[in-house]
Amino acid sequence: MVRLSSIVVVFLLCVVSSYSANDVDVQEICKKATDHSFCLTLLNSMSGGPGKDLGCYASYTIDVLRTNVSNTINVIKKLIEQSGSDPRKQNHYKNCLSGFETDDGALGEIEEALQLLKDLDYNGVNMRMSALMSDINDCSSEDETSMLSKHELGFEPGTLHLFTFKNEEASMQYQELSERHATLLIQEEGYWKQRAKMHWLQEGDMNTRFFHMSATARSKKKKVSKLIADNGTEVHTQEELCEVAKSYFDTLFKPRDGDYDPVLNLIQPRVTDNDNVFLTAPIIKVEIQQALFQMHPDKSPGPDGFNPAFYQRFWEQCSEDIFSAASNWLERGYFPTSLNETNICLIPKCDNPTSMKDLRPISLRNVLYKMISKVLANRLKCCLDKCVSQEQSAFVEGRSIIDNALIAIEFIHALKRKTQGRRGELTLKIDISKAYDKVDWGFLRGVMTKMGFTDVSIRWVMMCVSSVNYSVLMNYDRVGPISPGRGLRQGDPLSPYLFILVTECLTALIHRAVGRGDLHGVRICRGAPEISHLLFADDCFLLCTANVVEVNELMRILHTYEQASGQEINLGKSEVFISRNMSHTAKEDLSRILGVRLVLGTGKEVMIKSVLQAIPSYVMSMFILPASLIDDIEKMINAFWWRGGNNNNNKGIHWLTWDILACPKTHGGLGFRNFEAFNKAMVAKQAWNIVQNPNSLVAKLIKARYFPHSSLFEAPLGYNPSFAWRSMWHARQILSFGCRWRIGSGDNIRVMHDLWLRGSADKWVPSPQPAGVYQLSVRDLLHDNYKAWNIVKVRNLFSGDVAKKILETPLVSSVREDKVVWEEERNGCYSVKSDYRLAMRYIIGSDKYHVAGNWNGIWKAQAPHKARHLLWRLCRGCLPTRCRLLERRVECILNCPVCDVEIEDELHIFFRCVVARDSWCAAGLSSVLHNGVYQQSNAMDRIFAMCSNESSDTVGRVAMLLWSIWHNRNDKLWNDNVQTPRQIGRYAFDAWHDWYSVHKLQSNSVSGTTEVDLVRWEKPALGWVKCNVDAAFLSGSGRTSVGVCFRDNSGQLMAGMTQWQQTVISPVEGETWALLLAMEEARHRGLDRVQFESVDRGHSHEA
Incomplete structure (x- = not known):
């Protein structure tokens, strides 16, 4: 055991406060050049209450079932040796070992092996991490003053470094052990992340501590200590609690007789023969795969312990077995008893629940069953519109x-x-x-029969509904079985x-x-x-x-x-x-x-x-929140951000306004949500739905009440409107910025009253215009016999500029229906995300919305988030250097706290301070520091130049080094702790290398400079024809042209054509137009096996 600082002790007390003192043993494993020392926490699993069921956690799915089976076998063998005289543990581990060593990959065989995870839990990872860190210490020299061979790490001559190894073999071993250590870090975080159920946390440092505390809090919250039975008595023992739970669910699921006929006789058939053919068709493997991958990978497993992540990761290996089993079960008309077993997890609705009604039951089903159920659900929902x-x-x-x-x-x-x-x-x-x-259940069967579902459909559904057996999880004890009726x-x-x-x-x-x-x-x-x-x-x-x-x-x-x-x-x-x-x-x-x-x-x-x-988001979807409320919310969040969450009188310095922080990261902000823009975008979606679905119940009602004789975009606010309509009326302005009519027949589009012009911010035809124009529809501007602009009529009716805009608006002959489309999305459909971006530009203003600089380079740097964030703060002028503090009227000494020689600003602290310059050398980045391209007069320009010229890996190493320099500066200022440049450099490299190893394993790819693949024309298969298309645009002319050519499988030209149009369209629309012409030409020539390919994008489609 080692003595730990008081801060560490406080931290450990917080984490393990749910365990008794006799059940905890904490040992420091190794102090490595990262944020914290590694502590091995040993918990006495035998005193922690009943054991938990097998859970196939993602971390172990990666470790045990992908690449590290041999390592796991070694761990099990060590556990057998360490189990001593405990025969129960020895037998269990030996059974697990035989399961891992088998060659049969079926679920039944590996499940016994996976039972090991029930005992290993977090301690299994800790054990392997302990062994790895011991090996790392063995290969690392204790002589901190010797120099590392520059050949070993590939650094430039003259580079300072603190890495010390006994020999070259030890250096290579260090690299291998570090990568294995990174794998264990992922497993440790994955284990606690799943148990914590915090799916929102996507990036940052390894969040094991956060997830561990969240999981511990969830476990403590779920514990039930007392309940009141049906007779009014209060029970406390585990046995009595289990009995109350079983009695409650037995009563709840007890069937009763019902009088069906008075209701069922009113149901009319609604399901067609075609629907039934679709519903009862044999399932195919693609349907099961789609159903599986629609599930969140980290959802809780059912009684068999396999979560969706397991099946998703090993779909290729187990898909045939799953497909065969599912098809067989549906064909014979019943499931295996174990398939539809379900655990009921009880989640308290309040603190200290005392009644079963205070507990929310959550059903945990086997993923294998859920795949089948979801296939049937995906089919059923396609027919619901006519049934409901x-x-x-x-x-x-x-x-x-x-x-x-x-x-x-x-x-x-x-x-x-x-x-x-x-x-x-x-x-x-x-x-x-x-x-x-x-x-x-009988009533459900009757309803489906009356609606016209076939016996096969009903049998499949009732298999899923009625074959269930429940077990209630009461403080992790399984109570059951409960057979519902x-x-x-x-x-x-x-x-x-x-x-x-x-x-x-x-x-x-x-x-x-x-x-x-x-x-x-x-x-x-x-x-x-x-x-x-x-x-x-x-x-x-x-x-x-x-x-x-x-x-x-x-x-x-x-x-x-x-x-x-x-x-x-x-x-x-x-x-x-x-x-x-x-x-x-x-x-x-x-x-x-x-x-x-x-x-x-x-x-x-x-x-x-x-x-x-x-659901609180419903409120923001229907009502425009008062400006004062939005302002208060944003002020509180802004204060929390700059104050760091401390509830004290010190409000901190608000370096930037909330509007700037809410700008996208690519524009110099942090991408926080602007509540005004988001609120209007969500409300605008309801207005969009009314425009798109005029025959819906809500559209008919809103139109009749507020704009019976006009469109939504022209509607007045009206007399005594509801708050919902008032909100929609205000949000429609943002909607109008991104909407326009797509011209079909043109009958429903009014020339002067609707949004339909292309190529300009204002989609209205400007007033004033000749009197006769106000009653015209767009159809009146087209030729009678074919879909094209009547050029003479348009030029006679409108001024030169307006006529030019009209004639540049494209017409597609195959589009026959007039429809409002959303210009901000390629598919023409509204999205809150794109409208939010549009609203931000209008609410904040373009000058604040976008600040010049290579912000993308900062956020794409291969470095921990905290290091990239430091670069952002540096470029935004938000680091509290002493010069910056003086600008904010904070009285302080201006000299650098590290060297005490020059005035401290961003350029000095990171680039000119003697400690900083030596740290750059120690980290192997001296060539970057002294590069003549990066000698700008301010730190922001230097960072942007590096982001533009260096690889994302190098920028990441720079970011980590700057973070280490800033961390050292603060440690010196507040704690009077001093590190040498060598220590700073080693810390920066080690921290970056650890993060990079973990990140590489998590993403399975390394960002950086990659060679651009050459695009080559490839011949089509025998019997096929390839058609290449492209679109071209002549800048300033308003003219678009397309080219089409057909080649056979030998590469010989079969046919070609070109066409142009006086119109302004986007590149995507131009290529789409070219594809449409190519398809029409292929049909005209009688070609039925054609592969269409867009030249610029390399997209390929077969028909």
Whole structure:
């Protein structure tokens, strides 16, 4: 054991605070030239409670199952030797060893071997790391004053260095051991990252400590110490806790008899024969592969311990077995018992849970089962649009739950404004208790049968639903098995689609009542659709006339639905809002009949609590946040950034404004989010959806209410608008900057009122124009018999500049439909990301949005993020050198704290200080320091010049060296610790080399200068024809030309053609036009086996 500094002790106490003192042994392994010493923490696994199930963590997937099987076998042999007289451990390790040494790669054989990981956990990595660091110490000389041979590291003559080895063989061994050590670092971080479930952290230093503490916190939070049983008694022992959990789920999943017929008789067939052929076609390997790679690799494994990362990494090796097994199971009509076993993990909803209702059950299924389930789900969702009514907005492709949220907001706003009239109206928000868990399987089967699904489709679905066996994880003890008789598993890919099929029965009941006149929907204005209900997956909004008759009818419908489907309405969490023209007494009477709480006031609470509060991004998707709120948020984040998170009175120096920090990294910022621009981009997406889907329910309602006789871009704000429309109205300006009409027939595009011009920021035809032009459509400017501009007519109607813009707008004969497209994306579809960039340019201004400099070179440098960040701060003038502090009116001594000779600025501290210059030499970078190209008068220009002329590896080494120099400067200033230039140089090289080794293994590629591949024309295969196309643009002429040539498989020219057009288009559009002409020509010539290739891009397509 060694004495550790008090800081290290505090750190270790924080990390291992969940373990008793007798269970922890900490040993310093080796002090290497990196950020910290390596400490081996040995935890007594036998005192940590029950053992955990096998988890196939990504770190071990890389180590055990890819390249290091032999190393792992050696580790197991060492464990056998160290297990001493413990026969249980010896037998277990020997079984694992035989599993690793087998040649059979099937999952069943390697699973026994992988059980080793249950015992090794983090300590297995620590053991190997300890052995490696010992080997590194053995090959490294203790003589810190001797010189390293310049031949060994390839440095220039005269280079100073501190690396010392006993001999050349030791130097090579050091390199090999360092790479193996980097591999272990990845495994260590990967292990804790998976257990921490922090998928958002993508880059930076090795974050093992962060992930370890997160995993420890998650483990402590999940622990349940007491529960209240059904009889009201409080239980504490593990055995009693397990019994309470089992009893709860046995009751929850217990089936009950239901009356299906009154509901099922209302369901009409909706699935076509073609749909059934698609749904029941034999599965193919590509479908399974697609389903697998749609899963996040680090998702928690099921009972078998294999996570998605395992199957994704070894897809080539196990794909045939998986495909064969899946096909066999579906063909014979049942699964193996173990396949659909499911663990239920209990996540506390609050601190110190005391009831099972305080625990959120999460189903952990085997990935092998999820692949099959997801294949069926991917097929089913393609047919949902015709199976599910328009009132349901969740889980149906092409619909958005936000659409129904917007409709609900408009209705609540309308009821709030309704103060006159004898007819009142109400909205009832109902909450369904344990909606997924109580779905009746017989009812689900009946619904699918009535909708027209074949017996094969239904059998496959019911295999997935009914073959499940549960085990509850209570403090890591498995409780079970529990065999359910009803319910859908949340998290199963099929469950959401099956659930909304069940909710179609509620829609059918309501539609029948409306058709009979027993129930009336609500209409917010003349011309708007009448709506009786809205569905948000398992949440429901019901709307009707506020009278006793209709309220009783509503309750009868809900009761019928409960009896048939097994669902239960939770009246305690349901709420009703009634229009303001009803008396308070009448409102109370109706709420009493319904048995739900009456919501008073504005009614916004209903929407916020039921829908918006669940996912905060929904709020920013529908409402423009107040400027004062956005400003406060950005100020807090800015203060946190510059203060470093310390809650003290020192606010720190705000070197840059938030607007600058929010600029992209390529433009001199840090890419932080500008909330105003992001908020407007998200709201603009709703406006875009209304423009693109005019026949959707929300589009019809919004248009009828706010712009019945115009387009969204011309709509006035209107009288007493809702907050949602007010937000959309303000966001449409940003939307208009990137939108334009794509000309098809031209009938729907108004010349003077729509955005359709190309090649200019202003897409409107400018006013004033002759009176007759204002009523014209674009179709009136085309020839009658073919799609081309009527040049004479255009020039007669418009001035020279406007006529030129019109005639340069391209026309494509194959495009027949007028459609609004988004210019900022190649596919013409709106994205929040591209609109955010557009909004940033307008909100911040182009002068702040882009600052000149080779910022890309900084961020592409091969170095740790902290080193690249230092380069950015240096170039942005944000480093607190003494000259910079003086500029900020901070009184301080100006001399350099390291050499105490010259005034400290960026140029001095990094390039001119004697300690810095010697450090450059010690790090092997003297040639860069003295290069005449890098002798600019300020540090920023020097860095940019290096980024432009040196490889990313060299820039990375420079960045790491500058970080080390700055770190040494701060250590001297605040702690009076002094390092020699040799120590600084060694630290910089070692730190960079360690990072580079880890980064190389993680990315499987090394960035740097690569030779450009030569593009050569290749002959097509026998029997095929190759068609090469290209587009050319004559600058300033507004003319685009394309060329097409066909060659056979011997390279002989078969045909060629050229065409030009007086138009302004992008290079991508030019190549697309050329491909379109080539395809038309190939069809005209009767060629059916053609390989099309774009000359500039090298893209190849076969037809």
